[in-house]
Amino acid sequence: MGSAADGSDKEAERRIADVARGHGTRLDLARLGLTVVPDSIRQLTALKTLILAGNQLTAIPDWIGQLTALTKLILPGNRLTAIPDSVGQLTALNTLHLEDDQLTAVPDWIGQLTALTKLILSGNRLTAIPDSIGQLTALTELYLHGNRLTAIPDWIGQLTALNTLFLSGNRLTAVPDSIGQLTALTKLHLDSNQLTAVPDSIGQLTALTKLHLDSNQLTTVPDSIGQLTGLTELGLSRNWLTAVPDSIGQLTALTRLDLSGNRRLSSPPREVLAQGIKAVLAFLRALGESPVERWRSKVLIVGEATVGKTSLARQLLGEPFDPDERQTHGLRVRSLPVPHPGRPGVMMDLDVWDFGGQLEYRATQRFYLTDRSLFLLVWNARARAADGKVTAWLDAISARAPGAPVLVVATHGDESSPATLPHDLPGRYPGIAAVGTVDSRTGLGISELRDAIARHAAALPLMGVRWPAAWDAGARALGELPELTVTVRRASRCLAEAGVPDPAAQQAIVRMLHDLGEVAYFAGIPDLAEKIILKPEWLDARITQVIDSQHVADAGGVLARAERNRLWADLADAEDDPGLPDRLIRMMEAFDLAYRIGDADDSADVALIVDRLPDAPPPDAGRLWGKARAGPGVRELAVTYQLASRQAGIPTWFIAREHRFTTGLHWRHGALLHDRDPATPTWALLADDGREQPAVTLRVVGAYPVRFLSVLTEAFNAIIQARYPGLVEERLVPCACQAEAGGSCPHAFTLDELIAEATADEPDADHKIRCPKSRRKIGAALMLDGLRGTGLTAQLDAILYKLDIQGGTLTAIEARQQAMLNGIRALLGTRANADVHCPALLSIRQAKRGLLHQSQVTVTLWCEWPYGPHPLEADDGSYTITKVPDALIRYLPYLRHLIAALGLAAPALGSAGIALSDQVKDQAEAAARTLEFIDKHASIAALLPGHGTAFPSERTVRAETGADFRALHDMLRALDPENKKNWGGLSPVTRPEDLRTIYLCPRHTRDFDYPYTAARLTR
């Protein structure tokens, strides 16, 4: 005998005794693990409520029929397969819970329980609803969901008191008309069945507030649904709807309308759905008033160069064949009227887009590959099938336009033995709607193709779509505007004048026009979303100009500002839109065609044009790298990123972001970079091995390579994090076992194993790791040099502190460099979190006494140059004050933390026997004075409200500085209300590594933005 069962039996007996003693009417024995109903309940003849839910009962005893006072019998969640007939005697029952049992049938006698108002039979194995339930006319709630019901009986209409009816999750295929009699219903759940239709009579259920019809097989919904004006929730998701009735527009009380998962829904179009329920209702209402059908769609002809795309387009247009057809430059759009195959008298207006097949024109096509179009993928049957790159094209189409129909067309079909496509192609690409052969010279197969185009174009989601007349008028009005581009505001005015004042509707219209190819509008891209390009062909031509530029090709893919200005000289002026050239470049960036270089308006170079990057490394890159490695006293550090897949912009985006280190030597898969800081010149080689799952390796050589590696890895991480989190599968660090001997070891450790070893805290840990190749042991921390604080792994950042204690691997110079980089990173991070923007690094000097024998304090702002922050020299960078403001005092704890983090006060260099430069001495002196000042004012800081402890530990201070930054900002403002000093000429610059703001002096601003050009590099 299990004691648990004993225990619960005892508990049951105790409760029964309690009820008996107190003449109670309610007994709750839920979830006691009972396997039988205790006999002692029999005595409780006054019981009104009996709860036996959630036990393991397999049967209910007959004597239950004697408890005739029962009004509520709650039996769900047991293992009941039947209920004794005697329950039929409990005619006082108003509530009967039998859900989640194992009932296969409900006995007829249930019809005797005419007092029932609530009957719950969900989650059983019922296959039919017994007729006897039809007698329970007092029922207000009936729950039958989760059974195996296949039909709803007609008599359901008799249960006119029902306000809640749940029939979800059965096998129902139809709903009887009589359901319309249940006029008291407020909730009707019919979701997850196999309904193919809903009767019109549903419109009579005007009390309904919730109607769930999701996950059925409905192809239409009756118009009458528009009469259910009390509805707040309407679920129609995951059906087979192609359209919903306009009358839904009348359901103004709706707060939820779920139409998702209707894959072929074209009205309302998804562009309208994306605008939310208000827009959907507005669309449907407008449609109800005056609908127009729009028979217009886009046909895209794509394929390799010279396969015969233009010749095919001409054939379709009824123009003569030209044996000397010229190469197509960019894009040509022609209009092709085609009669609708099934609707006599209807002409479809097809815009045929004929793209140039040359590689350089390929790039812009990705703007236009939308799944609302029909594709003609053309290849030349005379060439080998592989030359047509048919599968590559199919891949590209299914990536950008999944689900769009594709007609695969072979040209040159009059040949005797044409090449054929693999037979399994249509199976592999479900988008393939048809495969055929034509010959544009003889006209063979052209009329069949025209028929196929008509058939598949007619089925396009936006073909024949009904638009409200005002929307159509608006679209036309937009099309007639003379400008090439307009602001969203201007377009909005134009649409409003045409009769569409609602902003959500306006958005929907413009998005649909984009999908149809009539305008170009990139709503999801910041900076682009304010403008609508009314002439997409023009856009294409302007971008193609850049990709075609010889100057860009000669510059190894770099678009210089001068060249951009030359190519687009007319643009900014003609359109009265100075930002236009910049936006076009951003658009190219959004589609991975180009990456911007630097943000400054005056940088010499504008962007890296991906399609124009050389495929192979320039020979000089290898030569210069070899030379750098052979230099005296150099050390090499490296890290490898193993990536899960090849993604656009990796590593090209990085190459563009780090262009300030350019040597002019870069290619599609790598770049040679140079940090020409005169004190420590360093070189870096980034190379991607070109494989499907690329490994990207970043190597740095120089006498002090730590800093440059640190800067570059930070940038690389930031790009991956922002664009493809999860792309990096593994980070590897090359083994340094041969480094001292000047050689290299083929082994690489994972970053994680190095971290684990470097930070191991077992008593016998020596923090060394053994190379499996040479069997030598190397300090693990040594190989982590340069990777700390770069955001490479959160883990590594977290243990920064610990590693520093172990230290000892970095040279004194590198330790200082690393400290400064990390200190500046920390400052930028804190400031970004505080969301307050002003210079934050400063020194304070207290004069013995001033002119009026008052003590004076001078606050000097610093330039935050990560390679060596320094105090500003000119007077503009200093403020002299007589009273130290509270705000400054509040900031002191953080300032002290910052000075320590930057390693400013205690330069280890002197003790390491390295002569200090004057500049470093000045910095150290200024920092020392500041610390002196801070110590003096520590007691004051402690007294300020909000500062319980004078100096929180360095570890906790970070989180406390949001308010302190604000105070600092206010103080700087107060010292110079009109900002006459302009913060000593410090300007905010956005760092490409992390897009954070850094304040730099004029000289370093220039350096940071764009210091190096290929021309200045001495070879």
Ligand SMILES: Nc1nc2c(ncn2[C@@H]2O[C@H](COP(=O)(O)OP(=O)(O)OP(=O)(O)O)[C@@H](O)[C@H]2O)c(=O)[nH]1
């Ligand atoms: N015999 C024969 N010649 C064809 C056929 N289609 C195209 N040509 C010839 O092939 C050459 C290239 O045809 P185009 O139509 O210009 O090819 P395209 O694909 O538009 O080329 P791009 O615009 O450069 O991408 C021209 O000389 C055409 O006359 C065909 O079906 N049969």
Ligand SMILES: [Mg+2]
């Ligand atoms: Mg062509």
Ligand SMILES: [Zn+2]
């Ligand atoms: Zn090794």
Ligand SMILES: [Zn+2]
């Ligand atoms: Zn500076």
